[in-house]
Every structure is written in C-alpha cells, then in structure tokens.
Amino acid sequence: ETGVTQTPRHLVMGMTNKKSLKCEQHLGHNAMYWYKQSAKKPLELMFVYSLEERVENNSVPSRFSPECPNSSHLFLHLHTLQPEDSALYLCASSQVGSYNEQFFGPGTRLTVL
C-alpha cells in the first residue's frame, strides 16, 4: 500500500488495557507526527519525530508513549487511558524542512470505555 497507513483502524479498550497504534509511511519521508482529533480540538499535535529523534512533545500525558524505531514506522503506546482520550488519532509524515506538506494517514478511531 502506498502513502501513510495506520493500524488498527478502530480500537476499543478498557482503562486498564495496554495497546499500541501503528503508523507506516511509504513515501521516503524523514519526519513523522501524531495528532489527536476530537470535537474539542480538531487537530492537536502530540508528538513530532524528525530523523528518528523526538523533537516535540506537546505537553502530552505520560499515558501516551511514542516510539519511532526507524523513519518509516511510528508507534503510539497506550496505557491506563481515560474516557476523554477517545478520539481519532492521525499519523502524518513529511520531509524535514520548513515548507513541506504533511501527508496524513486514515487515522485510528479509539474508544476508551
């Protein structure tokens, strides 16, 4: 598959569960991003990885833990989430630089019970 893919597309988890979201980009990019999309805040940047190093952590609670093992893969590890964490989690990728378009994945719809 081309572009940016995300798995799973839908996830339902309890507050005590541990789960992981996966993102993969097939565009040769070297920067990857996690966004949270909810009715409260339509596009909220969570984490930025540039050249596999985390360069931005936008005051995200520690129950969200990102991992970027290489420039093509990005994970978001989830543990002890709250119901208010229910949202669409979007991954994006781009080339490092000031003027580069971000390509978004289809998102993972997360529901925390």
Place this chain on the structure above:
Amino acid sequence: GENVEQHPSTLSVQEGDSAVIKCTYSDSASNYFPWYKQELGKRPQLIIDIRSNVGEKKDQRIAVTLNKTAKHFSLHITETQPEDSAVYFCAALNAGKSTFGDGTTLTVKP
C-alpha cells in the same frame, strides 16, 4: 508558542458563490501556511499552501492570500460546488512545527 485562530467555524454558501476563510497567527517567525481539506470520514489533504515570501497564490478556483504585517492569511474559493463541502484547516509552521486552526465546516448548498 504559536496560536492560530480560524474564522468562521461554520460557513454555508449557495453553489456558485464564493467562500472566504480567515486565519490569524501570533508567531512572526512562522513562515509556511498550508490549507488542508478534510471530507467526512477521510483524512486531511493539502489543497494549497503559501510561503512567507509570497503575498498570494492561486490554483484554479482556490487562492490564498497572506498579510505578514497583520499576521493573517485567507483561503478564497470561487464558484463553489457541492463537492467543496468539507472541513477546512489552516496551519502555521515554524521550524517544522505546525499549529492548526480549529477548522471551518463549509457547506455548499445546491
């Protein structure tokens, strides 16, 4: 940090009319301003962008204008069509970090 305000939050126009969405930003160091369109149930996709050294850019029915002094930029859609109905997001980037506006839900009525 950067703060981006987007107005209006909802916009309804008749098919064929023009639509204008405005964004203001706070950080004068921001130098790249993309606009994304997100159709219902789909991912955001770039429709047009502008760099800080340019005042206006046009691509068929869509255009973006930038006023660096006032720190605002606008999306203009002419001859709107029902398929233009979507949520539109503006963003301001500085050193690769993007801050998005809260989105505008555009409805084009046939």
